Amino acid sequence: MTFPYKGYAGRYLDVDLTTGRVRIEEMKKDWALLYLGGTGIAARVLWDETGPDTDPLGPENVLVVGTGPLTGVMFSPSGRMMFASKSPLTGIWAESHSGGFFGPEMKYAGFDMLVVRGRSPKPVYLLLRDGEVELRDATHLWGRETNVTTKMIREELRDPSVETAVIGPAGENRVLYACVIVDMYRAAGRTGLGAVMGSKNLKAIAATGSLPIEAHDMDRYLEANEEEMAKLRDPLWTDSLASLRKYGTTDLVAIINEIGRLPTKNHWTGYYEHADDIGPEVIAERYRIAQEACHGCTIGCKYIYRVREGRFRSGPAGGPEYETLMAFGSNCLNNDIESILYMGQRCDHLGMDTISCGKTIGFAMELWEKGLLDKSKTDGLDLSWGNVDSMVELVEKIARREGIGDLLANGTRKAAEAIGGDAWMYAVHCKGLEASGQDPRAHQSVGLTYATNVRGADHLRSLSSLEELGYPEIVIQRFGEEKADKILEIMSPEYKGELIWDIENLYAVVDSAVICKYGTMWPPVYYFDTFANVIPPLTGMSEWADVRFVKRVGERIAHLRRAYNHRLGITRKDETLPRRLLKEPMPTGPAKGGLPDLDYMLDEYYEYRGCDKVTGLPRREKLEELDLDFVARDLGERGMLAS
Amino acid sequence: MRRFLVIDLDRCTGCRNCELACSVRNTSTFNPRRARIQVLRDEERNLIVPVVCLQCEHPMCREVCPVGAIVEGPAGVLTVTESCIGCGICVTACMYGGIVLDPATRRAVKCDLCGGDPVCVKTCEYGAITLVDADKSGLLARSEASQRAMRTVGIIVEDSQ
Numbered sequence: 001m002t003f004p005y006k007g008y009a010g011r012y013l014d015v016d017l018t019t020g021r022v023r024i025e026e027m028k029k030d031w032a033l034l035y036l037g038g039t040g041i042a043a044r045v046l047w048d049e050t051g052p053d054t055d056p057l058g059p060e061n062v063l064v065v066g067t068g069p070l071t072g073v074m075f076s077p078s079g080r081m082m083f084a085s086k087s088p089l090t091g092i093w094a095e096s097h098s099g100g101f102f103g104p105e106m107k108y109a110g111f112d113m114l115v116v117r118g119r120s121p122k123p124v125y126l127l128l129r130d131g132e133v134e135l136r137d138a139t140h141l142w143g144r145e146t147n148v149t150t151k152m153i154r155e156e157l158r159d160p161s162v163e164t165a166v167i168g169p170a171g172e173n174r175v176l177y178a179c180v181i182v183d184m185y186r187a188a189g190r191t192g193l194g195a196v197m198g199s200k201n202l203k204a205i206a207a208t209g210s211l212p213i214e215a216h217d218m219d220r221y222l223e224a225n226e227e228e229m230a231k232l233r234d235p236l237w238t239d240s241l242a243s244l245r246k247y248g249t250t251d252l253v254a255i256i257n258e259i260g261r262l263p264t265k266n267h268w269t270g271y272y273e274h275a276d277d278i279g280p281e282v283i284a285e286r287y288r289i290a291q292e293a294c295h296g297c298t299i300g301c302k303y304i305y306r307v308r309e310g311r312f313r314s315g316p317a318g319g320p321e322y323e324t325l326m327a328f329g330s331n332c333l334n335n336d337i338e339s340i341l342y343m344g345q346r347c348d349h350l351g352m353d354t355i356s357c358g359k360t361i362g363f364a365m366e367l368w369e370k371g372l373l374d375k376s377k378t379d380g381l382d383l384s385w386g387n388v389d390s391m392v393e394l395v396e397k398i399a400r401r402e403g404i405g406d407l408l409a410n411g412t413r414k415a416a417e418a419i420g421g422d423a424w425m426y427a428v429h430c431k432g433l434e435a436s437g438q439d440p441r442a443h444q445s446v447g448l449t450y451a452t453n454v455r456g457a458d459h460l461r462s463l464s465s466l467e468e469l470g471y472p473e474i475v476i477q478r479f480g481e482e483k484a485d486k487i488l489e490i491m492s493p494e495y496k497g498e499l500i501w502d503i504e505n506l507y508a509v510v511d512s513a514v515i516c517k518y519g520t521m522w523p524p525v526y527y528f529d530t531f532a533n534v535i536p537p538l539t540g541m542s543e544w545a546d547v548r549f550v551k552r553v554g555e556r557i558a559h560l561r562r563a564y565n566h567r568l569g570i571t572r573k574d575e576t577l578p579r580r581l582l583k584e585p586m587p588t589g590p591a592k593g594g595l596p597d598l599d600y601m602l603d604e605y606y607e608y609r610g611c612d613k614v615t616g617l618p619r620r621e622k623l624e625e626l627d628l629d630f631v632a633r634d635l636g637e638r639g640m641l642a643s
Numbered sequence: 644m645r646r647f648l649v650i651d652l653d654r655c656t657g658c659r660n661c662e663l664a665c666s667v668r669n670t671s672t673f674n675p676r677r678a679r680i681q682v683l684r685d686e687e688r689n690l691i692v693p694v695v696c697l698q699c700e701h702p703m704c705r706e707v708c709p710v711g712a713i714v715e716g717p718a719g720v721l722t723v724t725e726s727c728i729g730c731g732i733c734v735t736a737c738m739y740g741g742i743v744l745d746p747a748t749r750r751a752v753k754c755d756l757c758g759g760d761p762v763c764v765k766t767c768e769y770g771a772i773t774l775v776d777a778d779k780s781g782l783l784a785r786s787e788a789s790q791r792a793m794r795t796v797g798i799i800v801e802d803s804q
Contacts, residue, residue, distance in 0.1 A: 073673045074663045076768070101659075108674065147687065160685070161676075184686040210746035212672030222667070290689060293658035298768035300656040304689050316689030 003027045006216040007069035007538040008037075009107040013133055015126065017200050018059055018118030022133050027112055033541055034627060036553060037068025037112065039095050040512035042084035043560040045115055046093075047631070052568055056088035056192075057174060057199040059119035065106070065165070065205065066113045068514035069539050072104025072295060073213055075225055076232070077516035079104060079295030081182075083165075087191040088199070089176040089356070089411050090432035092565045093454045094191035098165075099294035099302070099516065100183035102207060105163040109209030116202065125153065125166075125204040131211055138203035143169060145349040146181040153206050162208045168351025170399040171198035175409040177356035177434075181348055185318025186294070189353040191433060191455050216540035224533045229298065231525040240523065241299065245291060247280040248301045252322035252437075253329075254279045259468075259490075260591030261442035263435070264330040265385065266362040267428040267580055270439045271589025272330035278337050279325075287341065289316060299518050305341060312342035320344035320354070326437035327358025332365055333385035343395050350399035356411055359434035361394050363412045364404075366426045372419060379403035428578045430457035431570070440577060440596035441586040443468055445496040447596030448605055451575045452500065454561045461511075462504035465522045474524050478502065493597035497604025505554030512557060528554070556626040558609075559618060563631045566640050572616030575602065612642030645719050645777040647698035648680075648754065648761060649784045652791055654771035657682055657691035661763035661772060668762045669752070677745050679754040680763050680772075692792050693771070695763075696721075696741035696754040697785060704733035704742045704753070716755060723751045739789060 003010050003026045014023040035041045042064040049062045064084045071078055081103025087094030106112075110131035123138040141149050146168040154162050163183055171178035171194030178194030179187045197203075215221040232241070243251055256262045257275040264272040276282070287307060293300035303319040324344040328334060347354045367373040368383035375382070379397070381390040381404070397405025407415050412427035412434055428435045433456020440447030445464050453461040466475050467490045475484045479498065486494035509531055510520050519526045528550045535544040543549050576582065577598055586594040606613045610622030619642045623632040635641050659682050662675035670677050680695040702721055705713040712727040723742075729749040733742045742753040754761075756774065764772045775781035 072663075074660060074667070074766075076660070079658075104675075108676065151687070160683075210674060210676035212670060212674040212677075212747075214672050218667065218671055290691075291656050292691070293656035293769075295658065296660055296663060297656075297658050298660065300658065300769065302656075306689075315687065318686075 003029060003032075005029070005032050005069075005539040005541055006214045007073060008032060009110050009112045009211065009213065011111055011131075012113040012115065013111050013128070014115045015133075015135070016118040017116065017120040017124065017135075017202060020120070020135055022135060024133065032069070032539070033543065034553065035557060036509065036512035036535075037071070038066045038082045038512040038514035039084060039508065039561070040553065040557040041113060042066050042082065042095060043557055043564065046084060046086065047560060047564055049117075050086050054086050056086045056091065057195060059117070059200070061086050061117075061196060061199070063116040063193065063196050063200065063202075064113060065116065066514070067103045067107050068512050069535065070513040070515050072107045073215070073538060074296050075515060075534060076229060077294065077297035077299050077518050078513070079297055080514045080516055081106065082511065082514055083180055083188045083193045085193055085196045087193075087432075087455070088174070088195045089192035090456050092431055092456075092568055092570060093561050094193060095455060095511070096179070096188035096190045096193050097460070097511065097514065098180070098182040098186045098188040099297075100163070100186035101295045102163040102165050102182045103514065104295045105207040105209065107213055108211055109207040110211045114205070116200065119199065120201040123201045123203050125206060126202065127157070128205070128207040128209070130209045141203045142172060145169065146351050147184055147349055149204055150184055153204060157206070157208075159208055162206050164204055164206045166204035166351070167194040167197045168349060168399070170350045170352040171195055173399065173401045173409070174198050175352060175398060175401065176411050176414070177353040177360075178351050179353045181351050185348050187348065187353070189355060190458060192353075194351050215538050217537040220537035221534065224537055228526065228530050228534060232298070232519060232523070234525070237523045237525070244299060244301050244518070247284055248303045248319060249322040250280040250283050250319070250325060253325050256322075256437070257330075258590065259442055260586065260589035260594075261439045262330050263326055263437055263439055265333050266331060266359075266366040266426060267435060267439065268366075269588045270442045270586055270591050274335035275330060277335035278329040278340060282337055283319065288319065292318075294516070297516070299516075301518065307338050307341060310338060312338040314342065314345060317345050318348070323437045324354040324358070327355050327362070328391065331358055331362040332391060334388060334391065335386070336388050339388040339392065343392060346392075346395050350395070352395075352399055355436050356434040357395060357398060359428065360398070360408045360412050360415065361391055363415070363426055363428070364394070364408060367419065367423055370422070370426070372421060372423050377404060425579055428457070428580055430577060431455075431574055433457050435578070435581070438463065439586070439591070440581050440598075441594040442591030443490055444493050444596050444601065445500055447577055447581065447598050448496055448500045448601040450581070451577055451598060451602065452504070452605060454565055457578070460517060461507055462500045463521055464499055464503050465524060466499070469522070471524060478527070491594060493600045495604070496601045497606075498608050500601070501605055501608035504558050505551060508554045508557035508561075509550060512553075552626060556628060559623060559626055559628060560631060563618065563623070563628070563635060566617060566635060567638065572602065572606075572614065575616055615642065617642045645698065646756065646759075646774055647777060647781070647785060648695050648756070648764070649773050649775050649781070649788050650693045650695065650792075651771045651773075652692070652788065654769045655682070655691055655693050656769055657684055658769075660766045660768065661693065664762040664766035668757060670747075677747060677752070679743070679752050681740065681743065683740075694740040694792070697739055697789055698754075698756070698777075703736040704751075707732045707736040712751070718756075718759060720755050721753065722755045723753060727751050739793075
């Protein structure tokens, strides 16, 4: 082996499903050093191998499955991994991350990354076991729901320790927001990567292994790890971490409603008067039966619930996150908590993103209210707000692309185009991705996060909790005393360009490491210095000991992903917000009257990013400074550099 | 006094950090499959069952070993010696799953309490694992924890206390 770094499994897999050719390759030194892992390496691979001519659901699209050096090596919280591709939902950059146990198991099975291309002539699944790979027939698994698929794979391999990433019927039917379900009920939810797997006839990836992951300097790494863990143990966070362990992200329903940012009635407002009915206390008291954690996590935000009786009775299952409660709850004016738990579970089993699914249903409900949809177009369903029966029915129809489900399976943007008229006004998305559970009218920087996020309206590439929850000391440390007051003002657009630029760079490293947003997004304890501390002893990449080097990696990845989108035609005109979030002042609740000052924030963001303010395109010098000469050349030839 | 590990199932979240720490100590690598403590999971039945050697009073593993490879080490803790031939009879004999074959060496491995200061105890952020003395309260705690684990996986154990 010439790959010199530890902390990695050291190999990746290149699979062509069309021919069934499987190549085991050594990891590339430059990938690790310059892009670390996860989203970073995926950006490089997808830049090289896909582009404007790639049909996201064609055999030419490439799916990257990635872990990072911190996956499975006891850094907390690090049980994560990611999928990336060109999105069938948005047509641009797509990545989605998941917790659970599959990522670490992939590494113990011998592989850091998978690059999957082509289309298999028949359904298959990929088995990774102790450094070996097998493409196995999945004809008998096709059509099965995700939990059944996982069980059948474990049974046929006679190995309950096998971890899986599988698609359900939604992915097979190419629902554009079909997801990949990891280990039964964790999801790489967003951007439709389940449909990409479905288009390749790839039903599942299974992994099990007992190969070792070494550290460059184990003693020093464990020490560095402990130093970082100590930051999480600071008494400052004790109470909030206890709450996260008790409620998981369901707590956010209460916290976010309080500041008027809980998407309600298809994002019409940010305050839901019945939020208590779908909130943390009800779930904890009536349905929650156990706490869980992902691999290697000391936070443990996951929980198991059970509904003992009634129409939505259910055995033990992974509990829904905040986003699911919002999407099927407040967003659809539905305060029937058991129905939300049920639809969340159905989405898991069918393999569908709960956010896009709930948001698309909410969108249809608003069209019904506005008279843009009627019974003749909804297969006779009454789509009044909060109509649980219709919602439950819609979830099934979407997954199977039946009747109106076929239209809604394409997401709000495409559905609005097909319906025509004023329908677009109620499609709450950026670049085609349905908005997640935030609202820029109650939190300025969310507007910039949504608009600039390379995958669309979503919080996970750059959401800042610093001003949301107010951490003056951390803000002063990172941005200086002079700017602190303005940054901490949640409704001030001042310095938010710098804030979001900085956080986007940080999360680019986080998503390449690959670790969880807990610890960085909240509590905001891990920063660039964390990586400078743990990466060198783990991997032997001494360059990473310099915080400036770490920051440059973050910037490099952020720019490469942006360039991927520029090449597809994305410029400042697309980095905007849906009309509702940009122009309609918040009508009710604590954030009443709020609107984001997007242009002001964007101007500052582009300046920090090294981009032209008019077009949002990058400057040649900036790209070259980040060793992205190949990007500068390509964009230059296309006339897509800042002039 | 003899000591052993007691695991509180209510506190265990299944994060597997105990396995990771154990594998680092014993193999200098991250490799949970080679750990001497194993967390079994069955999502559909909501089972998370950590399994580790109970340091029994009448160890079946030692009794069945055809080559006498399992012997008492320091402080009365049984350890597997080099003479293990990897036949796996001990694994079959131990109904608690407290001894397993190391997938790399194909020899039996079991918990030796890290010589008195177990890393799993120190690593468990949820405080689910404790090292207790084999006195009356320790024995009761172990009995309760192991019976509950066995019941969870569908095995009923008669109380020997």
